[in-house]
Amino acid sequence: MSSKTLYGFHAVTVRLKTAPESIDEIHLDATRRDARMRSFAERAREAGVRVLESNDEQLSRLAASPRHQGVVARVQPLKPRHSLDEVMEDVEAAGIAPLLLALDGVTDPHNLGACLRVADGAGAHAVIAPKDHAVGLNATVAKVASGAAETVPYLMVTNLARSLTEMKERGLRIIGTSDDAERTIYDLDLSGPVALVLGAEGKGLRQITRKTCDELVSIPMAGAVESLNVSVAAGVCLYEVLRQRRARP
């Protein structure tokens, strides 16, 4: 298996915590010797990972980005993410209501990274996207996700509408989001099994996706702009689910 690069303090820390055996080596900026960096290097060595010192230029080259925060790791790709079946089995075994986030064609790696980060924060069990119309996991996504690309399964499916229908058959309520919907996310009881569906940056939800949803809801917009960034909208909706579930355990 060929190695790939992971960079950024949080992204590499999470990989070190969850799958240290997948890290070939970690390159650290030799000029950054603060306590956080020293303890990070110590943890990596304790986990049996080779730690090398590099300069800023080498790190930028390795990461193919100047935003490496002094930490670049060469890692083996993790085993392919779980299938929807595996995710649902885990969730059902844990006896909790599933919370999934479907992204209908998000193409910007920063948006996907931010969606994964907020999905992790709100306790979502997976993020689902169509294979053909969406950005895959890459180094930018992993960096922006701050470790969440390692913790939240990102399932790329052949046919999103079919996968949403399968979720429906498993008892999930499929809630699409669109700024033109009459009901708002605050009008729904979200304590049961739920999949939230968000649309692409420019086009929003595709027609076929809209039709597959059980209902469509909006997030109220009190100012002049019509819509929110997709990751912000994901945050509002996911945290409304979390708020309701915490209020009604």
Ligand SMILES: C[S@@+](CC[C@H](N)C(=O)[O-])C[C@H]1O[C@@H](n2cnc3c(N)ncnc32)[C@H](O)[C@@H]1O
């Ligand atoms: C930038 S918006 C796309 C706007 C696009 N012009 C449209 O027609 O939907 C990306 C996605 O974020 C979600 N979103 C953004 N603002 C929203 C709002 N006020 N209410 C509901 N969903 C919203 C929707 O899922 C939307 O498809």
